[in-house]
Amino acid sequence: MAAVRRSALPRLRGGIAGLCLALAMCTASAATFTPAQIEAHYDRVRPALCLVTYSAEVTNPSTGQVAVRQTRALGVLASADGLVITHGHMQRENAEPVSIMVTVGEGDSEREYVAEALRKPDDVNLSFLRIQNPTSETFPFVTFKRDAQLRLGEPLLIMGMLGDSFDHSRAILVRRVGVVLTTPRRTYGLDEPVPFGFVTGPVIDPRGELVGVIGFDLSPQEGGDLYIRSGHPLVYQSGLFEEFIDNPPDRSPADEAADAWLGVFTQPLTDDLAAYWGLEPRGGIVVSTIVPDSPAAQAGMKRGDVITSFHGTPIRAKQDREVVGFTKLVREAGVGAEVEVRFLRDGAPQTATVALTERPKSARDADEYEDAVFGLTVREITTDLRYRLNISDDVQGVIVSRVKPGSWANIAGMVPGVIILNFGGDPVTSLDEFEAATKRVAEEEPAEVAVFCRVGPRTGFFRLNPRW
Amino acid sequence: MKRYVWLALLFGLAAPGCVTTAIQGGDAAVIRAKDRVAPAVVHIRPVKEVYAQGRREEVLVVGSGFIITPDGYVVTNEHVAGESRIVRCVLYDRSEVDATVVGMDRYTDIALLKLETDRTDLPTVRLGASESLVSGQTVLALGSPHGLARTVSMGIISETRRFLGEGGGMMSPYNTWIQTDAAINPGNSGGPLVNLAGEVVGVNTRRMSGADNVGFAIPIDIAKEVVDELRENGRVRRSWFGVTLQEMMSKTDDLSQRGVVIADVEAASTAGQAGIRPGDILLAVDGIEVDARYAEDLPRVHKLIADLEIGRTYPLRISRGGEVREILVETEERSELEGKQVEFAEWGFTASEITPAFARRMQLPSTQGVLVSGVQVGGYAANAGLVEGDILLTMDGHDLTDFQTFQDLYQERAASGQRLVLLDVRRGALMRFVLIKQVGEDAAETEMGSDPNE
Incomplete structure (x- = not known):
């Protein structure tokens, strides 16, 4: 407590001094962008801005329920053939964009195109879209300058668009470099927040160069974990995403190379954990949970093993955010690859050769079946869902993801998240069995259908009472 | 007019129990009933x-x-x-x-x-019978809503047998509720619901938040039994064999089918061991026929089972796929849902033992371990990343087989100040290592003052 008090006063003084400095710089560099310059940059970048509209299918991780909502974002055209950079929020672990449209131009020159989401980069929270361009139309686009060196307090121009009520008019903001982070890599933050329509907005430095786009999430290179919003607008420098402009990611997630899987849940070897176990404080990955019958389990690895090297790459994770790097390493090691894993067990070095398998399907990729009669949409219970919802392996069934309002299932009180184990007397352990059961019942048209389900920890019945 | 009010007030204070002669008709009956109980x-x-x-x-x-x-x-x-x-x-x-x-009973x-008095002349209430109540009948609620003592409110019985089931962290398997529109507010809890004969017919307990005049009282017939048992034994023991029951309507609205649906059977329970399965229809317990067409019929069946002798074998008549059979099941004592919480101040958290009922509800493989019920911001437990709901399974390699073992191991470590303590923690389906860092105050200041980059 005393330590805090001691430091409080100097910090306050520093704050005042900093404020004075900022004011001084404000007047000194106000002339950096003249109205004429701002106008010129606005005119230059404006044609490359576009409006991205899409439906987001968001899967609730705890129920598998899918909610659909219409949403929009700012896009930036980055190539003549229609590559669009937009906010990575549209592709998240449990969110999938569908019906993506890109509107280029404004007013009378407005044209709308169907677009496709490309595979999202792992290390920067941006999404890349490809406009479907069968007529080989040429689009206006921007090019970025690499490795800009910005200075604290320097003014920046940010391009973006206003909301619906302003017909998505293009707009420009003047902001300043408000923070310069030096570790683990040079990263710039703005001095003030920006409105939503400026997220992914191109950033122009005082030398008139396009240096990057606005984002909120610290990439692993910035020492962040992806998808953790910093809450502060940052400049994603072009170096973070340039490779994806030169070599756009695959066309669709379907083309994605399958992720490799080790089958462990992990935590970093903090210095304290190392000290407790009498290990060198060199970092590593502690296996905290091991999935039964997974590649790691089959190779004889156990809970508590400390991974120090994976496929020749030393592992030195000491903090939670550093686990991401390990996860990525495993994912990209290749399905079927035999990798050497070095680890410590009770302090003694061991080596295991692990044959990586394909990562089990996640809730996001789970197959689903929509029955038309009872109003139920169900999904398979994926491994990740089992872990998240604590569903043991002996529970075999399908999980309800949607219940159509007004349907027989809705009237019976069924809700998303319910696991169907038996439908009208037929055991249900897969989507196929569910489909067969619903079709049989629909054909037989019984007066009532008892559905045996698991709701949370309990089982019980729902009674469907269709009017055939 | 003002004087009248003042007089009436004075009267009320000086002579409780007196009814002014000026009051007639319905008012008189209400006042009589109130005076009988107040x-x-x-x-x-x-x-x-x-x-x-x-x-x-x-x-x-x-x-x-x-x-x-x-x-x-x-x-x-x-x-x-x-x-x-x-x-x-x-x-x-x-x-x-x-x-x-x-004594107390959480289930009711x-x-x-x-x-704590030597008096033996205290005024008492007369207990009525809740069984004979009818909806529409006038009732009074007496108590201290929001701390306002000696408050009387009046209404009618809105429903005599309301089933509330589980929800909002409350469960009442053994009773339905008397629903009333007599104003019941926080502070009324525990007060009597009274009929116009001046008899207590319910214990005002709950109200529906966000609703007007939807209050609930425990029927006095249920309360009486519980009170008798608390007076005798300090607690209520109930028997059970591990099945969850559901009303017949959940499976069929065929009126000719009687019984109770067995919705769930706990794997480790005596019913499970005896071969009872979900989907079976329970027809009779120890020769007594049971029938629960609607949810509000369930508490009666629950109670019938609860009142069986603990540790005795009873015949259950079961219908499975239309075939009737008799199955012998042994009863066991039903555990409390939640264990008693204890604060562990040095580490800044509270924990409780895992009761069999809790283990079942949370799908735990056993009752081994200790349940974290809360963590203090800034405490060792919070700093180590423990969160509410975590289950501690081992400490420094020792199995935490029961709560006492945990308390003993904890006390040793808190006293010795051992710098690092390793816990094996279950969080949902996942396991995690959690390291408690017992850092003394001096050390904490040094750490705070030090440069994290060093």
Whole structure:
């Protein structure tokens, strides 16, 4: 407590001094962008801005329920053939964009195109879209300058668009470099927040160069974990995403190379954990949970093993955010690859050769079946869902993801998240069995259908009472 | 006019129990009923043990109760005076008397208090019968809403057998509820619901938030049995064999089918071992036919099972796929849903033992371990990343087979100040290592003052 008090006063003084400095710089560099310059940059970048509209299918991780909502974002055209950079929020672990449209131009020159989401980069929270361009139309686009060196307090121009009520008019903001982070890599933050329509907005430095786009999430290179919003607008420098402009990611997630899987849940070897176990404080990955019958389990690895090297790459994770790097390493090691894993067990070095398998399907990729009669949409219970919802392996069934309002299932009180184990007397352990059961019942048209389900920890019945 | 009010007030204070002759008709009946009960109503201010954010705290709450014996047994709600060190009671004559908690029952939310007094002439209420209540009948609620003692409100019985099931952290498997539109507010809890004969027919307990005049009272017939058992044994023991029941309507609306649906059978239960399966229809218990067409019929069946002798084998008549069979099942004692919480101040968290009922509810493989019920911001437990709901399975390699083992191991470490303590923690389906860093105050300051980059 005393330590805090001691430091409080100097910090306050520093704050005042900093404020004075900022004011001084404000007047000194106000002339950096003249109205004429701002106008010129606005005119230059404006044609490359576009409006991205899409439906987001968001899967609730705890129920598998899918909610659909219409949403929009700012896009930036980055190539003549229609590559669009937009906010990575549209592709998240449990969110999938569908019906993506890109509107280029404004007013009378407005044209709308169907677009496709490309595979999202792992290390920067941006999404890349490809406009479907069968007529080989040429689009206006921007090019970025690499490795800009910005200075604290320097003014920046940010391009973006206003909301619906302003017909998505293009707009420009003047902001300043408000923070310069030096570790683990040079990263710039703005001095003030920006409105939503400026997220992914191109950033122009005082030398008139396009240096990057606005984002909120610290990439692993910035020492962040992806998808953790910093809450502060940052400049994603072009170096973070340039490779994806030169070599756009695959066309669709379907083309994605399958992720490799080790089958462990992990935590970093903090210095304290190392000290407790009498290990060198060199970092590593502690296996905290091991999935039964997974590649790691089959190779004889156990809970508590400390991974120090994976496929020749030393592992030195000491903090939670550093686990991401390990996860990525495993994912990209290749399905079927035999990798050497070095680890410590009770302090003694061991080596295991692990044959990586394909990562089990996640809730996001789970197959689903929509029955038309009872109003139920169900999904398979994926491994990740089992872990998240604590569903043991002996529970075999399908999980309800949607219940159509007004349907027989809705009237019976069924809700998303319910696991169907038996439908009208037929055991249900897969989507196929569910489909067969619903079709049989629909054909037989019984007066009532008892559905045996698991709701949370309990089982019980729902009674469907269709009017055939 | 003003004078009238003043006079009436004076009258009320000076001579409770008197009815002014000017009041006639319906009013007279209401006042008579109120006067019959009011002297035995108790304003209760317990210093209640509350566990929140990893801390044990004592808070002053306000509730109501009523005296049932001249020597001072008082009925109230468990949620009013359950775990309380001091229970201060204010009687109708404004005298203050402390009470001790004789016993409580979470399943019915009833607590029994004994006033610490030598008096044997205390006014008592007359207990009625809730079985014969009809909806539409006038009732009064007496108690201390929002701490306002000696409050009477009036309404009717809106429904005599309301089933509330589980929800909002409350469960009432053994009773339906008397629903009333007589105003019931916080502080009314534990107070009597009274008919116009001046008999207590219910214990005011809950209300529906966000609704107007939807209050609920525990039927006095249920409360009476619980109170008798609390008076005799200090707690209520119930038998059970591990099945969850559901009303027949959940499977069929065919009126010719009688019985109760067995919705779930716990794997490790005696019913499970005896071969009872979900989907079976329970027809009779020990020769007594059971039938629950609607949900509000379930508490009666639950109670029938609860009242069986613990540890005895009973025949159950079961229908499975139309075939009737008899299965012998042994009863066991039903455990409390939640274990008693304890604060572990040095590490800044609270924990409780894992009862069999909790283990089942959370799908735990066993009752081994200790349940974290709260963590204090800035405490060792919070700093180590422990969160509410975590289950501690081992400490420094020792299995935490029961709560006492944990307490012993914890005390040793808290006393020795051992710098690092390793816990094996279950969080949902995942396991995690959690390292508690016991850092003394001096060390903490040094750490705070030091440069993290060093």
